[in-house]
Amino acid sequence: MKSILKLFVLALLLQSFQCDEDRQDPITEQQLNLLKQEIVDYIDSFECENSENCNTIAFGVKPCGGPIEYLTFPSSVDLNELEAMVESYNQLNLEYNIQTNAVSDCAFVLPPQTVECDNGSCIIVDN
Template sequence: MKTIIRFLLLATLLQSFQCNEDESVATVTPQQLAQKKQEILDYINSYSCAEASGCNSIAFGAKPCGGPREFLVYPNSVDQVTLQNLVDEYYEMDNEYNIQTGAVSDCMVVTAPSNIDCVNGVCTIID
């Protein structure tokens, strides 16, 4: 009987030292998302366009239901591989934040802008 009690006590004690999986998961904060978005916008704004055909758009962010939150416009003079990597990093952070917070959204599909123009050297969505 003492052996059974010792075994149960040892099993209980060992369980108390197990790691909680949630403690090891890195969390994403709204401040980190805002900082990353600003980094991307600053990168885009460090380039200029000369004409409308020199502009493009890229899906940005992760809606909880799927799909992008919005589209960013940028001049084709940017290093598109660098921009894509930055946007992919943001997507992963945004998606993780959605999971962490149990976020919900309107699930409306956000479409790419159909009319982009170069206005004063800046790619702009024309409504």
């Protein structure tokens, strides 16, 4: 079932990367939220064993540049798959920002200083 959902989202993303003149529907916040949830669900399907197995990845694109936040993930994930999913999200987020003339605070979001494994999940302890 998960692979069918992934294929559906991938097909949706591939359609969204067509040239602007071919785009018929604008990107919606709901599309971004669904894609983010898929990424979070993917990460949550893996467990960490200890804090040394936890990593972070920049996620989202602020209108003035830089990531919106950092996601934590255990090293047991397929890093290539996670990076591809996040890159797809970031590209869609960038297009959404352009379409909506989005603005932000332009504050630079730093990577977390401390990430730990807590009950099988990687969490940000402080930032």
